[in-house]
Amino acid sequence: MNRAILVALLVAVSTITYSFLGSDDAKADRLKGIWQPSHGKAKIKIDKIGSKYYGKIVWLKEPIDPETKAPKVDKNNPDESLRSTPLKGYRILKDFEYTDEDEWSNGTIYDPENGSTYSCVIKMTDENTLDIRGYIGIKTLGRTDVWKRLEMPSKKKSE
Amino acid sequence: MMKFFRFYALVFSVVALLAACGSTEDFDASIQLDVSAEGPFFSGPNTLQAEYTVNLKSLIANKEFTANDIKEVKVKSVTIKIPEGDAIGIDSFNNVVVQLASDNAPMTNIAILNPINGNGNELTLTSSADAEIEDFFKQEKFIVLVDWDFKEDSMRPEMHSNVKIDLVFKLKQ
Amino acid sequence: MKYVLKFALVAMLAFYAPVLYAQEDTTTAEDEEDYSIYDDLDFADDGTQSFANAKISGLSPARFISLGYDYQAGYDLTAANVGEGIAPETATINSTSGIRVGANIPVVSRNDLLIQVGGQYWNLNYNYNDASTLNHPLHKTLANNGLRTWGLNSTIYKPLNETHFILVQLGADMNGDYAVPEFQSMRYNRYSIAALYGKRPSDYKQWALGISRTYRAGELNYVPIFYYNYTSPVSKWGIEALLPARGHVRYSFNKRSILMAGFELEGNSYRLGNQSTFLSEPLDDVELRRSEIRARMMYQRQLVGFVWFAAELGYRINYSYNVDDIPEGKDFTRLFGIVSDAPYVMENTIGNPVYFNISLNLVSP
Incomplete structure (x- = not known):
């Protein structure tokens, strides 16, 4: 017994x-999937590498730099030696860990528009919505952008 | 007069002590590994990756050191080679980016080459002047990622590349 | 029973196996990437709508926190006569200077609504050439007390759809020659508001039209306003304007180093006579309508991280330095003489010096 x-x-x-x-x-x-920031200029695919999450640019509304007429590169990178890194495929979200209920933190977000890297915390407000808060030092000094999940049209139809 | 000498002797020894505390020595080292990914590969950047196990004992010849001795690690150069006999050559790619990632250090972009010109199967990249990658060597392992930007779709089942990263270790004395 | 136990162990292992395996697999790889599929994706939520972003590409950075110092070189100020009792007096002011501190924090930050709340403190110290010989009450109060402003403001940006938006700016300022912490009665607070409706046709341009209740011309006014931001997609030039309050041409050496040239109309209505008996009947309820055009060059650059340095140099051109009688703080508008032609209590004359301003700023993401 x-x-x-x-x-x-x-x-x-x-x-x-x-x-x-x-x-x-x-x-x-x-968190994995394809997401669109509010400005609609890019689509970001979030994947897991090792134990952390990373998001890379997989689509650009304007892939060609109007100034150079060539594919856009990371021309504002503070590290001059890396300024020819292509933006397509660029990992702008780095090193996120799942730290709390619906929250991924300890990561950074990079803004290729000005070459700045911000501390960042990601909050999933619903399955298809992320609050991406980039901040400086303390979370009060930050700005939140809302990202929406994208999916294949065929996937939606099949549901 | 004695006082004068004593004072300067004291100043000199303090300065010497401080200098000794802060002094470092540079050592060259290099790591080499095969990165790979399964196909198919679509036009655009595709990631090949591999895990590198850190073994400080074998990194620098005739120099024993621990993670605590590492003050700084910089990238000197990065070379990528596509294995001999592979039908694909460097002219199949627009550009290539090499990054390091790990559980305890922020992902770091260490080298790029954009655009890729010429042909053959070996490339020397432009390495980052600012990247400081010592944190990667203070843990057991890290991941090396190579993003090859394919010009066209390739239905090959897999792809391999050999990455050689030459490094400069600044070690505390 | 033995079999049951065995079964349990096997079942347990089977349960754990994928977990154990997953834990060892630390090199989780990304999926292969077919970039052609990303053109035609839909939002996972059917109701998701895109909204016009509040910014455009290439704008000079917005400031979270700003610590600045403003300095005007010497000029003469002729304080006008008040009736027959107070004679006009011209005095030389060697410099006018003060600190300017501001903060602006986003409190609501969503795709369909942005609300920022801010506060600022400015002071103006008048350094007279010889303060001991002054007779005119205006000179006396400026020399002894200077002017200061404590203000609160809020900006609300509400995008209506992918291209159109509404922008509302609210401000409440306490301006006067008061001391801190005594301040002055809240009834002398001066409120401004601007409401605009606009369009953002691309990432490089946004414009809006609206109306504002403003004290930038010193006294209360209602004026149409035009908001226009533009960045050339092919060159380093751009425009940032909110006319008639300010307008600048921008040249970006790079994203960390920006030069701007243009003007700002700066002003407010300052309650006088808070601290002393310098101003007595008929000057016991008056406000100084200070307004100036600052024609300037501004250079701002990143120092380190998010800390930027800004320096501006230009001419401070007087627009108004008159004094109005405002009993009980109940303000009125002349609307450029259309609504009222009430006379000023004093119509002062003031010189136009060179000025500079330097500031350290924490810029926003």
Whole structure:
């Protein structure tokens, strides 16, 4: 009988632990996907590399720099040696960790328009909406942009 | 007169002590690894990556040091080679970007080449003058990412590249 | 029972296996990238709407916090006679200077609504050539007390759709020759408002038309306003204007170094006579309608990180330095003589010196 209790306990503990571990990963992974910032000038794909989340530019409304007539590059990077880095594929969200319920933090956001990197925290307000808050030192000194999730038209139709 | 000498002897020893505390020595080191990714590869940047395990003992010949001894690590040069016999050459790409990522250090862009000119299977990139990557060597491992910007779609099942990163370690003495 | 236990262990391992495996797989790779699919994506939410962004490309940076110092070189001020009791008097002011501190923090920051709230403190100290010989009450109060402003302001940006927006600016200022912390009665606060309706046709241009209740000309006025920001997509030039309050041509050496040339109309209505008995009947309820045009060159550059330095140099050209009788602080408008032609209590004459302003600013993301 004792064995039966032990077995039941083992199964229960493992199931609960598993569901916790599994659900945490799944919760964190909800950040993955394609997102559009409010300015609509770019689309950002967030992926996981190692244990952290990174977002790269996969689409630009204006991929060609009107000044140079060539594909846009990171011309405002404070590191002059990297100014020819192409913006397409550029990782502007870096090093995000799932730190709290619906919140990813400890990361940074880079603004290619002025070459500045800001501390950043991401809050998922619903499955398809992110509050991206870039700030300087303290969160009060910041600005929030709302990003919306994008998906394939076919995926929507099939739902 | 003795006082005068004593005073200057004291000043000199304090300065010497401070200088000794702050002094560092430069050492060259290099790491080399294969990065890879599974295909297909679509036109645009595609990421090849691999994990590098840090082993400070074998990094610098005849020099034993620990993570605490590292003051600064800078990138000297980055070279990428596509394996001999691979049908693809560097003329298949618009540009290439190399980055480091890890659990405990912020992702850092260490080298780029845009545009890629010429052909063959080996490239030397423009390395970052400002990148400070010592934090990557103060942990067990980190990830090396290579973004090849494909000119055209490629249906190949996988791709490999060999990355060689020459580094300068500034070690505390 | 043994089998049950075995089964349980196997089941447990099966449960854990993917988790254990996932933990070891620290080099999680990105999916392969088919960039051609990103052209035709839809919002996951059907109701999602895009809104016009509040900024355009290339604007000079907005300031979260600003610490500045303003200095005007010497000039003469002729304080006018008041009836027959107070004779006119010309005095030389060697310099006028003061600090200017401001903060502007976004409190609501959504795609469909932005609200910023800010505050500022300015002071103006009048350094007379020989303050001991002054007779005119205006000179006396300026020399002894100077002028200061404590203000609160708010900017509300409400985009209506992808291209159109409404912009509202509100301001409440306490201006006068008061001392801190005594201040002056709130009934002398001066309120301004501007409301605009505009369009943002591209990332390089936005414009709006509206109307404002303003004290920039010193006295209360209602004027049409025109907001226009433009950045050339192919050159380093641009324009930033909110006419008639300010208008500048911008040249960006790069994103961290910007030169601007243009003007700002700066002014307010200052309650006088708070601190002393210099101003008595008939000057016991008066306000100084100070307004000046600052024709200037401004250079701003990044120092380190988000800290920028700004320096401006120009001419401070007087527009108004008259004094009005405002009993109980109940203000009125002349509307350029259309509504009223009430005479001023004093019509003063003031010289136009060179001025400079330097500031350290924490700029916003």
